[in-house]
Amino acid sequence: MAERRVWAMIAALLALGVLLVPLSQALFGLRLTYTVRVVALGGSLLGALSGAVGCFAVLRRESLLGDALSHAALPGVAVGFLLAGRQLGALLVGAGIASWLGLRLVAAILRTTRIKQDAALGIVLASFFAAGIALLTYIQSLPEASQAGLDSFIFGQAAAIIASDIALLGAVGLAVTLVLALLWKEFKLITFDAEFASAGGLRGGLIDALLSTLIVVTIVLGLQLAGVILMVGMLIAPAIAARQWTHSLEQMVVLAAALGAFAGGSGAVISALDSDIPTGPMIIVVAFALVALSITLAPGRGVLWRQLRQRENRRHFRSRRLETGA
Amino acid sequence: MMGLERALIELLLRFVTHDALNAFLRSPQHTASLVGCLIAICGALLGTFLLLRGLSLTSDAISHTVLLGIVLAFMLMTGAGLEGDTSSPWLIVGAAAAGVGTVVLTETLHRSGLVRQDAALGLAFPLLFAIAVILVSRFVDDVHLDDDAVLVGEIGLAWANTNSHCFEHCESLRITPEHPAAQQMRQCVNCRELTISPRDERAEFREVCGNCGVYTPAQAWSAGLLDEAPTLVFFPKSITVMLVLTALTVGFVAVFYKELKLTTFDAALAKSLGFRPAALTYALMILVSLVAVGAFDAVGSILVIAFFIIPPAAAYLLTDRLSGMLLLSPVIGGAGAFFGYDLARGWLFGMLPVAEGIAALNAIFGLQLREAWDSSISASVVLTMFVLFVLVWILSPRYGLVVSAVRRANSRRRFDDQVVLAHIHNHQGTPSHAIELRAATLHQHFRWTPQKMNRVLMRLRALGFVSQEAGSAILTQRGDAHVHAFRKQLLVAHNIPDIDPTQP
Numbered sequence: 001m002a003e004r005r006v007w008a009m010i011a012a013l014l015a016l017g018v019l020l021v022p023l024s025q026a027l028f029g030l031r032l033t034y035t036v037r038v039v040a041l042g043g044s045l046l047g048a049l050s051g052a053v054g055c056f057a058v059l060r061r062e063s064l065l066g067d068a069l070s071h072a073a074l075p076g077v078a079v080g081f082l083l084a085g086r087q088l089g090a091l092l093v094g095a096g097i098a099s100w101l102g103l104r105l106v107a108a109i110l111r112t113t114r115i116k117q118d119a120a121l122g123i124v125l126a127s128f129f130a131a132g133i134a135l136l137t138y139i140q141s142l143p144e145a146s147q148a149g150l151d152s153f154i155f156g157q158a159a160a161i162i163a164s165d166i167a168l169l170g171a172v173g174l175a176v177t178l179v180l181a182l183l184w185k186e187f188k189l190i191t192f193d194a195e196f197a198s199a200g201g202l203r204g205g206l207i208d209a210l211l212s213t214l215i216v217v218t219i220v221l222g223l224q225l226a227g228v229i230l231m232v233g234m235l236i237a238p239a240i241a242a243r244q245w246t247h248s249l250e251q252m253v254v255l256a257a258a259l260g261a262f263a264g265g266s267g268a269v270i271s272a273l274d275s276d277i278p279t280g281p282m283i284i285v286v287a288f289a290l291v292a293l294s295i296t297l298a299p300g301r302g303v304l305w306r307q308l309r310q311r312e313n314r315r316h317f318r319s320r321r322l323e324t325g326a
Numbered sequence: 327m328m329g330l331e332r333a334l335i336e337l338l339l340r341f342v343t344h345d346a347l348n349a350f351l352r353s354p355q356h357t358a359s360l361v362g363c364l365i366a367i368c369g370a371l372l373g374t375f376l377l378l379r380g381l382s383l384t385s386d387a388i389s390h391t392v393l394l395g396i397v398l399a400f401m402l403m404t405g406a407g408l409e410g411d412t413s414s415p416w417l418i419v420g421a422a423a424a425g426v427g428t429v430v431l432t433e434t435l436h437r438s439g440l441v442r443q444d445a446a447l448g449l450a451f452p453l454l455f456a457i458a459v460i461l462v463s464r465f466v467d468d469v470h471l472d473d474d475a476v477l478v479g480e481i482g483l484a485w486a487n488t489n490s491h492c493f494e495h496c497e498s499l500r501i502t503p504e505h506p507a508a509q510q511m512r513q514c515v516n517c518r519e520l521t522i523s524p525r526d527e528r529a530e531f532r533e534v535c536g537n538c539g540v541y542t543p544a545q546a547w548s549a550g551l552l553d554e555a556p557t558l559v560f561f562p563k564s565i566t567v568m569l570v571l572t573a574l575t576v577g578f579v580a581v582f583y584k585e586l587k588l589t590t591f592d593a594a595l596a597k598s599l600g601f602r603p604a605a606l607t608y609a610l611m612i613l614v615s616l617v618a619v620g621a622f623d624a625v626g627s628i629l630v631i632a633f634f635i636i637p638p639a640a641a642y643l644l645t646d647r648l649s650g651m652l653l654l655s656p657v658i659g660g661a662g663a664f665f666g667y668d669l670a671r672g673w674l675f676g677m678l679p680v681a682e683g684i685a686a687l688n689a690i691f692g693l694q695l696r697e698a699w700d701s702s703i704s705a706s707v708v709l710t711m712f713v714l715f716v717l718v719w720i721l722s723p724r725y726g727l728v729v730s731a732v733r734r735a736n737s738r739r740r741f742d743d744q745v746v747l748a749h750i751h752n753h754q755g756t757p758s759h760a761i762e763l764r765a766a767t768l769h770q771h772f773r774w775t776p777q778k779m780n781r782v783l784m785r786l787r788a789l790g791f792v793s794q795e796a797g798s799a800i801l802t803q804r805g806d807a808h809v810h811a812f813r814k815q816l817l818v819a820h821n822i823p824d825i826d827p828t829q830p
Contacts, residue, residue, distance in 0.1 A: 063448040064383055071628075083691075112727060113719065118444075119382040119639050123715060126632035130708030133629070134670075137702040155459065229390065229628070233452030240445055276464045281456035288453040295440050303438060 005299075006251045010258045017044065017262045024269055036272040039225075042161045043264030043283055045169045046222050049176060050231075051238030051260025053218045055253045056211055058239040059191050065106070065212075067232035068121040070219045072102025074132025074228055077153050078139060088165070088224075095153075095220045102128050103212055129228075156227030156280035165224065172221055176214055180253070187211055188249055226280040237287035238263060244298035263287040331566050332491050335559050344493065344557050351488075357562050358481045359664050361624050362707050364568035366659030368575045368617045369633030370641075374651045375610060377638040378590045383444075385634040387432070387451035388425040388611065389618040389627050394458035395424025396619065401465060418619055425615025426608065428454060481564075481624040481703050488560040492543040499541040503533075511536040564624055571620045575613055579652065582606065587648055625704035632708040633659060640711075640718040643725045658714055666707025672699035674713070742782050744812060745772065747791060750801050751809045763798040 021040070057066055073095035080087075080094025102124045109120040152160055180187065186207045189197040198204035215235070222231045238260035242252045267283030296303050338347055350356050376382050399420025428450055435446035501508050512531045514524045522528060541549065543556040579586065589596040589603040596603050614634070621630045637659035641651040665675050672680045680699040720727045749771065753762040762771060769779035783799065786792040791805030801809065817824050 058442075058445055061442060061444060063442070063445040067383075067386070067448060109719075112730065113643055113725060115377075115639050115642060116380055116382075118380055119377050119635055119642075122382045122386060122631060122635035123639055123712070125386065126629065126635060126708055127712035127715075130629055130632060130705040130712070133705035134701045134709060137705065138699060141700055230452050230456055232448050233456065236445055236448050237452075240441055240449060244440060274464070277460055278463050281459040284452050284456035285460070288449065288456075291449060295435075295438060301440060303440075 006246045006255055009245065010255055013258045013262050017265050020266055020269055024273070036269070038163060038166060039161055039272070039279060040265045040268040042166050042169060042225060043268035043279065044261040045166065045173055045264070046225055047234065047238065047260030047262070047264025047283070047287075048257040049169070049173045049260070050218050050222055050234045051242070051256035051258075052180065052253050053176065053214050054235040054237075054239040054260075055242065055249070055256050056187060056191055057215055058236050058243065059249075063236045064118070064121055064232065065103075066215060066219060066235040068106065068125040069099045069102055069216055070223065070228040070231035071125045071132075072128035073099040073220060073223060074129055074153065075135055076132075077223075078132055078135035081139060082135070091153075092220050095223060096216055098128065098132075099216045099219060100213070103216065152227070153223050154227055154229065155278075156223070156225050156230060161225060169221055172217060176217065179210070179214065183207065183210065191249075226283065230280050230284050233284040233287060234260070234264075237284070237291050241287070241291045241294040244294040244301050259290050260287070263290055328489060328491075330570070331489060331561050334566075334569070335491055335561060336493075339493065339559070344559050347559055351560060351562060351565075354483075355667050357565065358703055359667050361481055361562070361564045361568055362663030362666060362704075363660040364565070364572050365617070365621045365624060365630070365633050366637065366663045367572050367656040368568070368613075369621075369630070370637040370655035370659040371575050371579050371652060372610065372614050372617065373634035373638040374641070374648075374655050375586055375590055376614070376634060377642060378648070378651075379607075382635045382639075383447060384429065384432075384611070385614055385618070386631045387428050387447050388614050389630045390451045391424045391428040391454040391458070392421040392615055392618045392622065393424075393627050394454045394461075395421035395427075395615075396622065397458045397461050398424070401461065418616065421619035421622075422612050422615045424454070425611055425618065429608065429611045481707075487564065488562050489566075490542075490544050491559045491561060493557040493559065499543075499546040501535070501538045501541065503535040503538060505538075508538060509536040510534070567620050568624075571617055575617065578609070578613060582609075586610075590648075625707070629704050629708050632711055636708070636711040636715050637662065640715040643718050643722045645724070658718075659711065662711030662714055663707050666710040667703055669710050670701050670703040670706035674710075739785070742778075743786060743789075743791075746782055746786060747801065747805060747809050747812075750792065750799055751806070754800055760798065763800065765794055765797055765799050768799060 054066070057063055076094035076096065076098025077091050078094075079098070080090040080092075083094075084090030106117075106120045106124050109115055109123065110117060115123075186197070189200070190204060190207050190211065194204060194208075197207070218235065219231055222234055226234050238256040239252070241259050242256035245255060246252050263286040264283050267286040268279050270286070271277040271279040271282040294302070297305075299305055335347070342350075373382070373385065376385055396417050399417045402420075403416055431450045431454075432443075432446045435441045435449060436443050441449065503510070510533050513534045515530045515532055516522075517524055517526075517529055520526075520528065524531075537549070544558055546556075585596070585601055585606055588599075589601060589606050593603045618627070618630055621633070625633070637655040638651060640658050641655035644654055645651055668675070669680070674680060684699065718726070723729060746768075750763060753759055756762075765783070768783070769776045772779065774782075783792060786805070787794075789804075790802055791808055792799050793802050794800070814824070816822075
């Protein structure tokens, strides 16, 4: 029963997402320009990708890792620019390397000191971000090179997305899906019981590193659209919303992908209605609205549901008491 | 605020002349270092408690959402027709409210039982920050809330934003048309009306005063209206703001030290003793928000979290005492703020030039990067703090990497010694003596390399625990005593009754 409900929901979400464009064309006079189409497509692809990958981050209690890693990517962007100029490939590779180094540094601090995870994340976040800012100021001072566009990695600039970025997102999305499908069992095991996984002979470190790499790749791809500050919301909001509706990992990942795609696409469409509304923040607001809806309405777990059941229980209890009292 | 500033300057003027004070404050380096140190002191004191409570990243969330508070207060103020200024008390109230709002939102999400603590935090602050960004770009135009201000602040310009205070020759001047310095001018009364030039003969004139009005002492002096220079002190506003916040923070920690300590280490006990840990937590969060907004001008909304997290984390690796952390972390933060200015100008700790590093990179990788390094001050301060943290991490006499490695090597060596001694003790004088203890093959029983066995034996021989007899290793009297002492120690440590296995 629960199974079918979630799959129906996913289908309804996707249908609603597809219908959203003609609807807003008819109701709000949306002009479906090339930019809007590309941004909406990019937003939904990124939403789907980060929704799926974010599930593992949320379930492993590493929600804020995404925040630290996205900030940690900034010096990589700057170094990539210094070494190779303004080529998206170089910037993304640099971002990936820096973000991955940040991940290793967090792990090293946790392994060798008694500092807890939150502080370790904070140290890496702040110092890498500072390094990034220092490098960006240095780049700004270079005479020949204007740092045009590097700022967009901080706040995200959806309008800068072009068709080739979509192709990149699609290709990486496919690769990530493939890795998830191939190593599904391993990822599931390490997410829910890492100790059992390593006791069972699984190469825990390797799988762990691979899962973290997936998160890093997703973050790096999302930087251009959402920016380093808001990327963590992209990563975890769809996963948290999906978690409320189901107890199965399979359903959660697919539902989170659908919710993420919906938030990404509709956020982009809404922001296209008014030129003053930035895309990245709008996507985050839509995603949070989905979380709020899920927390309130989700059957079995949601706040509303629990209150109903509580009232039911109370009535039941009262009638029982009357029976025995009589 | 102004009165406070004036009292402070009067105090200072007892020790230095006003020229020296002005010269000191007009130096960007002095003001930036001073403001940085004050932020570092506030951040380090509050951050110590955040770190110990596992709430370090709450400062991250608060510093982001403070932006929402600032924007909302700003919109309300412009709506009410007030001048917007980031040191206005209403902005501070808004920011504090936003900070508390973040904590409340996170707690509500967490208490619903549906979202974990870290996830709740990760949900709450991107949402509030996103709303702030949307509001800025949708409703607030031409504010100085631009990217740079949000990200890095302008600590290097802190010296330029001053209040002026006058102490001597402070006549504020009113120039009336009768005043000897008044400059009379002829102004055409009907030129605009008739659209004629003043040369036209129909033009009518009247005498007006060109420079009449009220002059502050500073304006009067610069307009050359005073014979004697007024004694003026230009005091940067950020220093005042941060001084007040530092006084608040230090006062809070001093007054509630006992309560803070108790609720930090044992909230349940504190509650059962009648304290209210939640109230104290909220007070702490309000202070964090206030410091975040006070530091917003200087270091922006993201880098400020370094002041809350990095110095306490470094101090945490140096000491086990709360009082020690509260003393050490402001020192570390202050040192970061002090040396950070040098780093922004290209000198790490005033010793290592960054330019040479870039030159080396250019030489190695064949790049053509500009060697002169001139960078963001606030980012450099954070980087310096990070360098200090790494130094502490490696060198801390208590928990440093070096000490830990030495300690680990020592205990590994001790373990090896004990294993060998126990082996010899077990087999000495038994029928298997000749097989088990033959020096040439001893290493096989431990699956060690012969080299390692030799090293261990040499050490044990040097200690006088082991000697060699007919090709076998045997315990000396001293070694035997050592083994027994060790056995006794183990039995006591694990609370096992001492039964001699050789006795039936």
